[in-house]
Amino acid sequence: MAVVEMRRVTILGHQSLHEAVLRELQTLGTVQVDDVRQALQPEEREALFPENGTAGSPAEDGQVSRDRRADAHLDTQTAQVQRALDLLDRFFRPKKGVIETFAGIRFPLSEKEYRERAQATQRIAELVARARDLDERLTSLQAREAELKSRLGLLRPWSDLDVPREELRDTRLFRIVTGQVSAGASESLGEELAAASPAAGYEVVGQNREALLVVLYYPKADEERVLSVARSHDWTAVTLPEFAGTVTDEIARVESALDEIVPERQRLIAAVEQLLSERLTLYARYEHLRNEQVKEEAKERLGYTERLFLLRGWTRRRDVARLRQAMERLSPAVVVEDEAPAPGEAYPVDLENPPLVRPFEVVTRVAGLPAAGALDPSPYLAPFFFIFFGLMLGDAGYGILLMVGGLWLVKRARAVGLGRQLMYLLSLCGVSTFLAGMLTGSWFGNLFGIPPLWFDPLKNPVKMLVLSVALGVVQIFTALGIKAYDNIRKGNALDALYDQGFWLVFLSGLILMLVSAAGGGLAALAQPARYLALAGAVALVLTQGRSKRNILARLGAGVLSLYGVSGYLSDVLSYSRLLALGLSGTVIAMVLNFGANLIRGVPVIGWLLMAVILVAGHLFDLLISAVGAYVHASRLQYVEFFTKFFEAGGKPFKPLTEGHRHLLIEPEAAPSERQ
């Protein structure tokens, strides 16, 4: 339980074996490989790598520089496969249901098939080449389409020009040009042109939004004068592209060329579709290459002497034996050492808990891992999170939906790691939601009118408020207890007594005073409660300033520490959210049922409408209330519970392993061990 015990491992071997060792470690997936430069003590570094004091810089002509070249090759290969996959994704995005939109999509593949597919280099080379070819052809097709479209846009306004393009050329004496003038030019342009050059003229061919399209002809000798007239009407020359025949002919040609583009693209996309059956092969190759890259990066973290390599890292204590076996099998020339972390050394943190607690690690991990050597809060927060979530969602119907839905999601979404644990967490919390719903008589709100087993918070909110606050007191006392245990564990028994014990006495006294004042046959407790609180207060005043030297300062700090009560008060009141969120979900459900009941009166389709409203509405309420319950149940842990004892700052344990983003590899040897 709790934080896993770690062992520091040192692996030493001949340089030629580093590849094989890392490959084996990656398969085992239990060893975190640290950067030797940071993992060694300065004197160790000096002794091992005396030349320059830095490890990891082996001779350039050795094994390692060959690896570097292989590394660059890996990058190129990965990029090529990635490009092929991108092409597939562009036209055929993997179909996603609602679940996959949230959880991401993974394709199951057996271990054996994964290896086979990833190693089918011949086929993959063909696939990659084919994909690249298709990609290029699609790109050039796109460019051609853009070009044709812009040509069409240029020609369309000129479609009434019935002179063949060949004839629109300067003669010996005349110049013939195409262009546009401002729309209002037509009236005066003719006269002005005639005045400038009697032989000049123009023909209006078409019109676009703000301009007239004209063919202008004039004697070359009068060019200056004609153009200055034209320019006064916003003349802009338009050079038509070269083609044969009339503009209409050319438009027809361009259009038919455009028409061919669509089927051509469809042919290409159909060709892409044929690659689709090999998508898993490409994924397999891609992930294989990524894992190779991870391994290559791990090599950079090793230390090298002329002939040896040195690996430093961490492994779980229970994995040491298997690590040793694997290395012995590999070669007698590999040495494995393991030792306990030095006192105070920050070893990487991994959590381990019994199956029922494991889902609650999600809550801890969100806050950050506990520091090396600190307590894992997961088992302590588990019962509280369970109860709080249940109370805040508090509906038997929703509880059943969560239980079933969560388990179904685990199967359906094929999520691994944290996502999977989150779904288990949801279904577990479904149980407490169901129980809370039974106790408070909420089955999809008041849909069925089932009476509560205990009491209805809507009718008796104060009772629920007291229950919420009482739960808060329990959790805060638990937190103080955990801190005390932690102090004792670390050999600070006196701190546990002063900082937690006295506070517990003081707070218990205060609470008993409140309870006895509230009546209910507990009035007899009032006197002892007062003494208890007083004793606690005096003890706190005497001990809380113990770090100060001056006796007055010590007492002053002690008195000031009593102000901490306000902190505890606000912490406890914060638990009133259990009531508020519980009510909010219930009231939403009530509103829904009320509305659905009203609409039932609609003739013919009334029942149908009611069913739609009930299903959609309750799903909405479940979603929004479950998010609220999750977020607030977490918050109560982080802000009210953790602050009393939790030491954050653990670095996660990241073993060298084979990762998979798109595939879900199913091991064949031991299907029962699937996690």
Add this chain to the structure above:
Amino acid sequence: MEITLGTVLAFLGAALAVIFPGIGSGIGVGWVGQAASGVVTEDPDKFGQTLLLQALPGTQGIYGFLSAFMIMLKIGVLGGKLVPLPWHTGMLFFLAALPVAMNCWWTAYAQAKTSMACVNIAAKRPEEIGKALTFPAMVETYAVLSFLASLLLIFGIPVE
């Protein structure tokens, strides 16, 4: 039937409890949606996470509506038998609606801004989504408290 000043005041309270938190949540959810759509443009897979963030400032509007609903239930709007309230009882309903009307209005803005900032977390470090959900939840506390206060106040008003 007779409409009393008390009934008018109770209606006013219910109306305010819907109006202000509704405005706050509507605008807030809109803001976060804008920020989220930028992220989803780059990476459509972030839809689920950013949708959660967008939903967070939406709860205020719900709290406001629920408070109004409880008032309606109390004064008999929903049963079809409107209770003629004396003016001071109506005033109590009006006052009871104020915490949720005001707090949920402004906390929706504040929470929306926090959520928008947390959309960045979803964009750049999607594995830290749990933390991104926690920051807006800190703001939510005060909306929840005001809702709780309004609800308890409404429950406590005696109606003939």
